[in-house]
Amino acid sequence: MKKALVVFSGGQDSSTCLYYALKNYDYVYTIGFAYGQRHSIEMKCRQEFIKALKNFDKELCKKLGPDRVVDMLSFKDLTDSALTKDSGSYELNDKNNLPTSFVPGRNLIFLSYAASYAYTIGADTIITGVGQADYSGYPDCRDETIKALEKALNLGMESNLKIETPLMFKDKAQTFKMAYDLGGRAFVDLIVRNTHTCYEGEHNVLHDWGYGCGICPSCLLRKKGYEEFKKLM
């Protein structure tokens, strides 16, 4: 019995990973983090994607375990970043040359919580959609970081947990292609219509690549990726 825990945010990447997990594991749990996102739309989309996925593939979703959301709201008081505050700018920070949307160590905390939960429920794999191909300047998403953290977590829990990163070296076009390979055009449509990636929390206008403002770094990546994906098909 192979149990996986998917770090699931309701965005394109983790939603693709969730379906990947259902295809490759016997039992799949999900975990999310409410850490003071500027836009609660992200949390809402998590639930809606799961609902839509259950409609899309009822049989496979029988493997789906409970969804857990960890309250990390006090995190936003600890750190300052464009993603948790209303600074509205995505430029590079003078201090460290990292994007101002970089929340220091955010992903490390997510994965530490996930590891703790995985240990408790007896899952031996954590799946996360982080990657270093569409490089946004987040050092906590790099392969080297994830491998170092995997080692630290296993030493700290005397465990043999694996952190699987199916998208580590895929750009957004390849991630759309992966969705296509997993569930055809219909699953790509599900991703387009039922996931949220926009930093601005814009979720009113549906473009062919999905909802979003179309101008924040996250929308630009997704839009460009979708256009490249269409050329591949």
Add this chain to the structure above:
Amino acid sequence: MKKALVVFSGGQDSSTCLYYALKNYDYVYTIGFAYGQRHSIEMKCRQEFIKALKNFDKELCKKLGPDRVVDMLSFKDLTDSALTKDSGSYELNDKNNLPTSFVPGRNLIFLSYAASYAYTIGADTIITGVGQADYSGYPDCRDETIKALEKALNLGMESNLKIETPLMFKDKAQTFKMAYDLGGRAFVDLIVRNTHTCYEGEHNVLHDWGYGCGICPSCLLRKKGYEEFKKLM
């Protein structure tokens, strides 16, 4: 300007570390975690120790920055352990041969939060009172784990943060001795009277080694340590 962030729980170890930090750094912040301890006395003692320390050494405490408590209450729902639930037993867990008081990965999450906060406030050292001498079976307190986590955190934040563990190889007697070396008999008395270590949250009877039930593993260690310390003097 050397800034340190002390992971401070209000227990003997981290309280000793706090005074150590004040003696060795120019500016000292403190961070604590409310993670669903069975006994809120631990959180109360944090505040009281800081107040008592300010009375004890007014001059040195001018270096003391704000104290932050991170709300991790949802953590208790994720994991099951004697320290967060009312199971009341401290035996070894059949499943993994670790004490039932082991909260999987707890210390890894604490340190990840601390790193994130240290990054934000510009502290380049985190000080934590964990140790492997009085070995309670917690793998997340071992030197090897801390060093691996330090590496992962620095990769993930592109930082050069140091995790300092002044008590890593000290048993409780040596920790009392360290308190004595830092601030004499008067500081040992402060530690005895103003810190809390007991798993049971017992804080009514003051023994010569401190408050506590006297029979939980944590009290037994502290009591034995104090008796050995007295012989050293």
